[in-house]
Amino acid sequence: MILEKAHIKEITTEESLANSLKVIKDSFITVARQLSLTEENCPSNPAFTNLENLKKMKDKDIRMFGLFEKGNQIGFVAIEKTDDIFYIERLSVLPGYRHKGYGKLLIDFVFNYVKAQGAKKVSIGIINENSVLKNWYIMYGFNETGLKRYEHLPFTVCFMEKIV
Template sequence: MTLEKISINEIMDEASLVCSLNVIKNSFTTVAREFNLTEENCSSNPAFINLENLIKMKNKGIAMFGLFENSNQIGFVAIEKADDSFYLERLSVLPEYRHKGYGKVLIDFVFNYAKAQGAKKVSIGIMDENSVLKDWYELYGFRETGLKKYEHLPFTVCFMEKAVERVV
């Protein structure tokens, strides 16, 4: 990864949303296949997201950012404000760009964004059965805060959070 080529830009218009939609779907499809998630048994999984869903998120005030290598979008993250914390959502890196530090670049961006907004913590909800992803977030400093089984999901949701470090 050459950092001079990397940029993170806010997703503002419909054309950028369409590019982001492709990144999200392609990123989450690998996990959907691995865990046998389908549109029938888990329609809310980002592998099955559509443009209307992204537009609704944007209209709700959820901030969206794309990770670009040169001018090619290779990643995505959404950040939703909730009181004194933020929810990290739809963190995506295209499969061919994984394991190169791009996910960490996105998480670092989220924490800098949250810190600038005065947040105290960043929270996520992930598939508990995805131990590789859970371990990755734990390495970054996230800690499990609870588990919940929802009737409409074929997996258990693991809630995690990490405090936003304050500069004194």
């Protein structure tokens, strides 16, 4: 099985951050295009992020992990801890690897990681209009906890969490 050859490791070097940046941008641009998001109308979308933003996340002690297959990075996830809640950030799988179980590998990794840290729940904010992604998180046990419309964003943010 192809997933058996995949592994997850922490992103710690500037080179691995640069590789992660490419994975994040290439992964998020597909949804950005579907929803007509641009750098002008949604500059905070991960499709338009840069290396400085990733370095700032790292400086805030947000843990970052890459998903690798045959030596190539094909996925990414960042985990931010605040108080007793852990937040999933920028979970992404390159388009050519989607719908093959790699996202499940990443989400299972997050669940195991936060449990080992003593967490009670994990939370995420997603684009509410992205029904495919929202349903994917629901399938993995997430519940919607709220919707919020921000003036600077061209979509509604859906907040979701899962008790771990």
